Amino acid sequence: MPDIGGIRTMSIPRILYIAPHWPGAPAYGAxxxxxxxxxxxxxxxxxxxxxxxxxxxxxxxxxRTKTEFNIxxxxxxxxxxxxxxxxxxxxxxxxxxxxAVQPTDRQAVLNLLSxxxxxxxxxxxxxxxxxxxQWPHSVLDMDDIPSRVYESSARVGSSLxxxxxxxxxxxxxxxxxxxxxxxFKVLMVCxxxxxxxxxxxxxxxxxxxxxxxxxxERFPSHPSxxxxxxxxxxxxxxxxxxxxxxxxxxxxxxQLPDACLRVVGDGTDIASEWGGDVYGLGRVEDAxxxxxxxxxxxxPIRRGGGTRIKVLEGFARRCPVVxxxxxxxxxxxxxxxxxFLTDEPNQFAVRCIELIKLPQVAETMANSAHQWxxxxxxxxxxxxxxxxxxxxxxxxN
Numbered sequence: 230m231p232d233i234g235g236i237r238t239m240s241i242p243r244i245l246y247i248a249p250h251w252p253g254a255p256a257y258g259a260x261x262x263x264x265x266x267x268x269x270x271x272x273x274x275x276x277x278x279x280x281x282x283x284x285x286x287x288x289x290x291x292x293r294t295k296t297e298f299n300i301x302x303x304x305x306x307x308x309x310x311x312x313x314x315x316x317x318x319x320x321x322x323x324x325x326x327x328x329a330v331q332p333t334d335r336q337a338v339l340n341l342l343s344x345x346x347x348x349x350x351x352x353x354x355x356x357x358x359x360x361x362x363q364w365p366h367s368v369l370d371m372d373d374i375p376s377r378v379y380e381s382s383a384r385v386g387s388s389l390x391x392x393x394x395x396x397x398x399x400x401x402x403x404x405x406x407x408x409x410x411x412x413f414k415v416l417m418v419c420x421x422x423x424x425x426x427x428x429x430x431x432x433x434x435x436x437x438x439x440x441x442x443x444x445x446e447r448f449p450s451h452p453s454x455x456x457x458x459x460x461x462x463x464x465x466x467x468x469x470x471x472x473x474x475x476x477x478x479x480x481x482x483x484q485l486p487d488a489c490l491r492v493v494g495d496g497t498d499i500a501s502e503w504g505g506d507v508y509g510l511g512r513v514e515d516a517x518x519x520x521x522x523x524x525x526x527x528x529p530i531r532r533g534g535g536t537r538i539k540v541l542e543g544f545a546r547r548c549p550v551v552x553x554x555x556x557x558x559x560x561x562x563x564x565x566x567x568x569f570l571t572d573e574p575n576q577f578a579v580r581c582i583e584l585i586k587l588p589q590v591a592e593t594m595a596n597s598a599h600q601w602x603x604x605x606x607x608x609x610x611x612x613x614x615x616x617x618x619x620x621x622x623x624x625x626n
Contacts, residue, residue, distance in 0.1 A: 242274035242619055245345040246298075247338070249281040249306065249355040253293025255512060257460045257495070258538040262372050262437060263351055265608040267298060269615040270349060277301035277345065279338060281330075281355050301341055304334045306358045327357040335360045342366075347622045353409070362412060366622050369413040370435065373534035374423055375402035381532040381555060385468075414622045419536045420559030433618060436559070438608040439541035442517065447547055447595075449524045452487035453585045456523035456548075458516060458539050461496030465533040469556070473529040473577070474503035480578035482506070485585060493519060520546050524591065525584040528556035529577070536560060540568070544602035547595040551580045561605075567598040 252264040270276045278298040280291075284305060294300060338359055342348055348367045350356045356369060379399035386392035409416055410429045417435045418424050424432045457473075459466040470492060481488060482505065489506040493513045500509035513519050520526065526543040528550060536559035543550040544567070550557075551569040564570040569580035584591040 242346040242623060243344065244270050244274040244276045244619065245279065245301070245341050245348040246270055246276050246351075247279045247281070247348065247355060247359070248351040249358075250351070251280055251282065251290035251294050252278070252298060253296070254287075254290045255495070256516075257463075258437075259351075259372060261439075261538055262370075265438060265440070266349070266351070266370065266435075266615065269608070269612050270619075271298075272612060273616050273619055274347070275299075277341065279304060279341065281306040281358060302334070302337050304330055304338070304359070306330060306355070327360050327362050330359055347619050349619075350413075353405070356412070364413050366625070367413045368415045368417060368618050368622060369409065370417040371423070371535075372419055372437070374406065374418065374426065375534070376400075376406055377423070377426065378532070378534040381534070385531045414625050415618050417618065421561075422559055423535070433614065435611060435614050435618075436606060437536045437538050437541060438606045438611060439538060439545045439602065441603070441607055441609075442545045445547050446518070446521045448521055449588070450522040452489060453485060453524045454489055454491050454522055455481070455525050455527055455581055455585075456491040456493065456520060457527050457529075458493045458520070458542065459497075460494045461499065465530050466494070469529040469531055469553070470500060471503065472531060473527060474500070474507060476574035477529070477577045477581070478504050478507065480575060481581055484578075484582050488585065491519065491523065516542075517546060520548050523548055524588075525581050526550045527577075527581065528552035530556040531572075541602060541606050544595075544598040544606070547599045549584050549591040549595045550598065551577060551584065553577075562598070562601065565594075567594065567601050569594070 246267055248263045250260045250263045252267050254260050267276065276298060278300050279302045280300065281304045342365060346366060348364060349370065350364065350367060351370045353369060353371060353375065356364060376399045379395045379402060383392045383395035383399060386395055406427065410431060414431065416427065416432045418427065418432060419437050421434055424434055457470060461467050478490060489508060492500040492507065492509045493516060495512050498509040498511050500507055526548045528537055528540055530537060531553055533555065537556055540550055540552060540557050540560060553572050554570055557568055557570055562568050571577050571580060
């Protein structure tokens with residue numbers, strides 16, 4: 230740290246950014262957080278990227294990533310389920326245990342740690358999979374808190390055995406989360422509620438965000454469309470939409486027989502089998518134009534952690550949103566003002582119908598949500614939060 234005229238100044242930091250998602254991959258929630266935080270880190274320092282990936286990842290994702298980031302290392306990761314029985318048992322019984330990737334990859338990452346001033350790690354699972362327990366000069370970004378994910382699953386599990394297994398996994402992860410303060414210098418979570426849940430020092434809030442959208446066009450289709458956006462490679466999206474199609478959609482069709490449900494995202498073609506006038510569109514190149522035709526966006530998520538970026542996309546595009554309470558979890562928004570919130574199937578249907586039949590109500594709510602988004606949840610407004618975390622780590626070194 231140079232000393233100029235008696236005033237200590239910090240040089241441009243060298244930041245190692247470790248992520249289990251390619252920033253250049255097609256857009257989805259976790260990928261967008263990784264990409265946008267990467268953009269903010271580049272405004273603050275010189276960033277080198279380590280990507281934990283799977284062998285099937287497409288080479289074009291690497292090519293797109295290389296146009297924006299210096300890729301220092303690509304590491305092939307394994308899920309817990311792919312590891313041996315002994316490794317899985319140790320993971321469950323020993324809260325200090327971390328499994329390792331190939332020794333050469335682990336050592337390469339350790340070498341990179343020593344060459345950088347700050348390391349920013351996306352998710353505890355990524356940190357654990359690298360086989361490193363204590364991370365020097367580090368920020369851990371937890372967009373999901375694993376124990377809360379399992380806790381929410383236990384509340385809606387389809388069987389008693391499934392609910393008991395999820396509660397057990399929640400306790401296992403809670404024990405591991407209690408040790409985070411000894412492993413990382415700063416912890417980042419998505420909401421104040423998550424910060425209170427962890428209940429420890431050095432926890433800061435970096436909310437999810439969405440980019441500003443210019444030239445918003447709203448032209449709701451007739452017959453009316455309700456829409457959902459989200460990858461079906463993410464189990465809570467699949468479970469939430471199955472619930473909606475089984476419990477809510479038939480009630481909407483009773484009142485609005487011409488309405489259709491449009492489901493956008495990787496793997497969503499299976500949704501076409503879940504009810505009449507349900508269309509699984511797969512990935513749509515221009516999601517904005519598709520969303521512009523919807524009378525309402527639904528977020529029927531009943532399990533998961535963190536916060537849902539799809540809520541913010543609806544707000545950013547002035548599309549009115551109906552969500553479960555968990556679907557809009559972590560956002561300081563009000564039922565009936567920026568969003569309609571309900572966990573009850575009949576009420577969920579009533580709210581969707583209201584937005585279609587009363588376009589003035591829909592427009593007023595969408596405009597309120599859009600103003601809230603512009604004030605509180607654009608990615609560019611978070612630079613100071615990211616900068617403060619980086620500088621805090623450097624001061625502790």
